[in-house]
Amino acid sequence: xxxxxxxxxxxxVPEGAIASLNCTYSDRGxxxxxxxxxxxxxxxxxxxxxxxxxxxEDGRFTAQLNKASQYVSLLIRDSQPSDSATYLCAVTxxxxxxxxxxxxxxxxxxx
Amino acid sequence: xxxxxxxxxxxxxxxGEKVFxxxxxxxxxxxxFWYRQDPGLGLRLIYFSYDVKMKEKGDIPEGYSVxxxxxERFSLILESASTNQTSMYLCASSLTREREQYFGPGTRLTxx
Numbered sequence: 001x002x003x004x005x006x007x008x009x010x011x012x013v014p015e016g017a018i019a020s021l022n023c024t025y026s027d028r029g030x031x032x033x034x035x036x037x038x039x040x041x042x043x044x045x046x047x048x049x050x051x052x053x054x055x056x057e058d059g060r061f062t063a064q065l066n067k068a069s070q071y072v073s074l075l076i077r078d079s080q081p082s083d084s085a086t087y088l089c090a091v092t093x094x095x096x097x098x099x100x101x102x103x104x105x106x107x108x109x110x111x
Numbered sequence: 112x113x114x115x116x117x118x119x120x121x122x123x124x125x126x127g128e129k130v131f132x133x134x135x136x137x138x139x140x141x142x143x144f145w146y147r148q149d150p151g152l153g154l155r156l157i158y159f160s161y162d163v164k165m166k167e168k169g170d171i172p173e174g175y176s177v178x179x180x181x182x183e184r185f186s187l188i189l190e191s192a193s194t195n196q197t198s199m200y201l202c203a204s205s206l207t208r209e210r211e212q213y214f215g216p217g218t219r220l221t222x223x
Contacts, residue, residue: 096209
């Protein structure tokens with residue numbers, strides 16, 4: 001069974017700090033990686049995707065991918081209370097036919 | 112802008128009832144998915160469809176069926192609802208299976 005592992009948290013950071021969310025995956029053949037944000041009672045919302053090793057930046061968000069170590073991370077700079085949510089990591093299986101979701105990390109940003 | 116809609120936000124049904132959950136996307140996506148999400152268990156794939164009239168079982172298809180008669184519409188059917196099917200049901204669509212999925216707002220189903 002291919003897996004995506006995330007620390008469930010909660011991860012607590014003060015407002016203005018950098019939040020670092022991590023995800024490891026077991027399928028070495030995975031090619032596409034996604035981060036979703038989910039507010040309580042709402043559906044997941046796509047934040048970022050990354051396909052190549054290295055960093056990808058979008059505003060306050062940076063996704064980092066290391067295929068050799070099989071991990072992907074999400075950095076949130078200048079964290080705001082509105083960033084408080086559960087962050088889901090998703091990875092394609094080797095065949096590219098399905099997304100495998102982690103169970104999510106809950107982030108709490110205190111003002 | 113991408114748009115996935117689901118027929119109901121909240122639904123309460125009785126045990127044994129037949130339940131229909133509908134999902135519509137306006138992005139001309141080939142692929143559509145049904146998940147359920149439960150605390151501590153994360154997102155679990157029930158069924159997906161990669162083309163009209165095509166369907167494949169996901170990880171937990173038991174007790175569910177699906178229908179995709181038109182490209183934009185994917186229905187989840189609970190043939191005889193049971194209390195263990197109380198959950199948040201999420202529909203998603205994607206252009207191709209390895210691309211990002213876009214989710215609808217979800218239907219919180221309670222079976223009493």
